[in-house]
Amino acid sequence: MRTLAADWVVPVDGDPIPQGAVVIGDDGRIQAVGPAAELGADERFPGAVILPGLVNAHSHIEYATYAGFGDGLSFAPWIAMHIERKSRLDAEEMLAIARLGAAECLRSGVTTVGDCSFAGATAPACAELGLRAIVYLEVFGGPDAIERQFEPARERIADSLSTRVLLGISPHAPYTVTPELFEAAAGLGLPVATHLAESADEAAYLRDGGGAWSALAAYLVPPLGRSGIRALAERGVLGERLVAAHCVTADEEEIALLAAHDVAVAHCPRSNAQLGCGVAPLQALRAAGLRVAIATDSPASTPSLDLFEEMRVALWLQRAHSADPTALTAADALFLATLGGAQALGLDAEVGSLAPGKWADLTVLSLDGTPFDPVEDPAVAAVLGGSTHRVLATLVGGEDRYRRDVTTWRDLTRAGRRARSRMLA
Numbered sequence: 001m002r003t004l005a006a007d008w009v010v011p012v013d014g015d016p017i018p019q020g021a022v023v024i025g026d027d028g029r030i031q032a033v034g035p036a037a038e039l040g041a042d043e044r045f046p047g048a049v050i051l052p053g054l055v056n057a058h059s060h061i062e063y064a065t066y067a068g069f070g071d072g073l074s075f076a077p078w079i080a081m082h083i084e085r086k087s088r089l090d091a092e093e094m095l096a097i098a099r100l101g102a103a104e105c106l107r108s109g110v111t112t113v114g115d116c117s118f119a120g121a122t123a124p125a126c127a128e129l130g131l132r133a134i135v136y137l138e139v140f141g142g143p144d145a146i147e148r149q150f151e152p153a154r155e156r157i158a159d160s161l162s163t164r165v166l167l168g169i170s171p172h173a174p175y176t177v178t179p180e181l182f183e184a185a186a187g188l189g190l191p192v193a194t195h196l197a198e199s200a201d202e203a204a205y206l207r208d209g210g211g212a213w214s215a216l217a218a219y220l221v222p223p224l225g226r227s228g229i230r231a232l233a234e235r236g237v238l239g240e241r242l243v244a245a246h247c248v249t250a251d252e253e254e255i256a257l258l259a260a261h262d263v264a265v266a267h268c269p270r271s272n273a274q275l276g277c278g279v280a281p282l283q284a285l286r287a288a289g290l291r292v293a294i295a296t297d298s299p300a301s302t303p304s305l306d307l308f309e310e311m312r313v314a315l316w317l318q319r320a321h322s323a324d325p326t327a328l329t330a331a332d333a334l335f336l337a338t339l340g341g342a343q344a345l346g347l348d349a350e351v352g353s354l355a356p357g358k359w360a361d362l363t364v365l366s367l368d369g370t371p372f373d374p375v376e377d378p379a380v381a382a383v384l385g386g387s388t389h390r391v392l393a394t395l396v397g398g399e400d401r402y403r404r405d406v407t408t409w410r411d412l413t414r415a416g417r418r419a420r421s422r423m424l425a
Helices: 075-086 091-107 122-129 145-160 179-186 200-208 212-219 228-234 252-260 269-274 282-287 307-322 330-336 339-345 378-385 410-423
Strands: 002-009 017-024 030-035 043-052 054-059 110-117 132-139 165-171 192-196 242-246 264-267 292-294 362-366 391-396 399-403
Touching: 002 362, 043 054, 043 378, 043 391, 054 091, 054 242, 054 264, 054 292, 054 339, 075 200, 075 212, 091 110, 091 122, 091 391, 091 399, 091 410, 110 122, 110 165, 110 339, 110 391, 122 132, 122 145, 122 165, 132 145, 132 192, 145 165, 145 179, 165 179, 179 192, 179 228, 192 228, 200 212, 200 228, 228 252, 252 282, 264 282, 264 339, 269 307, 282 292, 282 307, 292 307, 292 330, 292 339, 307 330, 307 378, 330 339, 330 378
Parallel strands: 002 043, 054 110, 110 132, 132 165, 165 192, 192 242, 242 264, 264 292
Antiparallel strands: 002 017, 017 030, 043 362, 362 391, 391 399
């Protein structure tokens, strides 16, 4: 058993605790949260705040070295470029990139990911580095993809699965997956993730096969004649185990459909902004009662796996878009990146807040020397002043998985950079 203390402890599901502490049991679970004066301290972090480990509910860590490729392109030609460049990599290079992505998550204070994995490399990478994960193996095409793509991938990663690294399936999107494959995926009884209503180009293609996506028809399934949300609702595959990334173009009726079926939504504001897809209707999604998380998406469309930056951009965009400074508070953003992410993934009984009985997944963030020091509101200071470079320690199940100035991952970085060099034009 050990006890960590800091200037502030932010449980997320309770009030911040000044001069707080977290007691971690030998089983890796939280035993107590409260004032350090009552609980003691084996290790103190002055000038810091202890947060629940961040939960990135929609990531693609296999693309950790893809940053900047095709910047300025619209969504359709951008994705075509990435398909071609990804084809240059072999399995070991994909694993090297996934390892680097898992390391970058831990360095950023992320302890849990819901990761859509093209090659399956996410599973061994997370198992090796100690990152908690649901690994959604991606499938494309028709229902034969279960036997042709999913089952071989599941067999390859079987040794990496555990109570910490869980299996899911990701029928990629309504423009790359037939309704029959969505039904087959839902029938497996696994967690499911997909991409929905991400862009106007997607909407145009699904409606009648037109727009910029028509140039990529060889990679796509036939258009549905309606939006992906409406089509999946009609097929009965929307449900509580589904995480839908983006939902940028979802209208009022579609939001109601998502809410009626208890679909979770992963909000990825930096990716949507960088690709020119727009600003998701976050306020409407939350008002409808949906489980919503803030997530980074892929480093291919977002420059980093820094969830602190994602929280800030979410806050700024919502306030600017609505001309309302109350549209998203710092406390709201922190919730969506911790307990909200855990709720979206169906893991909130185990992670996402600092509460006795939950896993001791913790992020220790230095606020020393920031404009918010001395700290008045630790949620505001963490969201507006936090960054990867300020993470002092990341614990998963009570075990140190990252310590600043101690954990360097130099070999992982070199291997990831070598793999990136293969993709350069």
